[in-house]
Amino acid sequence: MSTDRDDTDGVARQRPMYTESQVIMTTVKTVIPFVLTYGLFITFHGTGSPGGGFQGGALIASVVLMIAFAFGIESTRQSLANRLVVGLGTVGVLIFAGIALVPMALGGNFLEYTKYYPVLGSALGLKKYEFVKYGMEAVEIGGIAFIVAGVLMGLFFILAAGVTPPAADESAGAAPLDEVTATEDQEDD
């Protein structure tokens, strides 16, 4: 792990990217459940207390960032599928756009939550203003929190990877041959 980057360009002060530390790992293991719970609370309780999807999504993404700092960015990257990161952002945009555009199809305005009332009001047993509340929560949780969490995780890993293409990075490192072929297999599907 200490030979994460060999091209230090003669800069002697360059430290290795990852140093295994018992203190950091134990601290992160202890803190993570609380941060994740707080992030979910901030997201789900955005209409009743300070916070919302943006802040909650950032907290949920920071859980992944902390795991990466404690246990190594490369090993975290390998256990986190690209499908999940991209899916979070894309599904978030689709949910937000879907909730916003359906009222227009029903003859209303963009994000006019009350247009759902004549269609779903009797089926769900909700009052008219409650559609605004639950519509806002759906946008906060399924839209904004998904987008922010996914994009922040993605930005973190892509910044850590840098500009070099992953294939050249793998061959430059001292990774065993079977590991390299395993990651190539994953990229193919």
Added chain:
Amino acid sequence: MIGASASPLVLQSVGITPFELSLFVFVLITAVLTALFTDVLASIVIFAAYSLGLSIIYTFYHAPDVGLTEAAIGAGITTVFLLLTIAKTSRPTSDDRFDSINWPAVGICTVFVLVVGSTLSAFPAVGDPGSPILTNADVTGYYLQTAYDETGAENAVTAVLAAYRGFDTFGEAIVVFAAGIASLLVLGREVFTT
């Protein structure tokens, strides 16, 4: 100021408390030090402290939503991203603790601060019950009075962001999504992880 006590929204006394003053001094010092340090790592750590001070100020002035965002994004995630960036770049070899001061830039900054500062006297004092936002509150008052009845949200900020101004929020969410795609394009990659 007799009418002030009749107002339902009386906040703290007009004027600046020692706590606020120390926070402002802290934020100012950290902001200047961020620009002055030669070592980028030191600059980033001080910049995180600056964001933390700013988030405490926001929370102190009853804007917990903004304070939360500043703490999570400004002090937390931005710091991590900046640290990752300097880990990928080479650091300067100079041993000086402080950068040399660029006097033309200081001059431009001083002029800018003076121009912006000249408008300060037009602002009402913090917590002033006679300020227009409390006495002539067409927009603010409308949201505070009707947001709960119309949306059922106890947090009026969320009601404005997700319902009244939902189109803006949609645009902001798309901007975040576009930033993720732009980072892929700039760094020439096709996947975030493996």
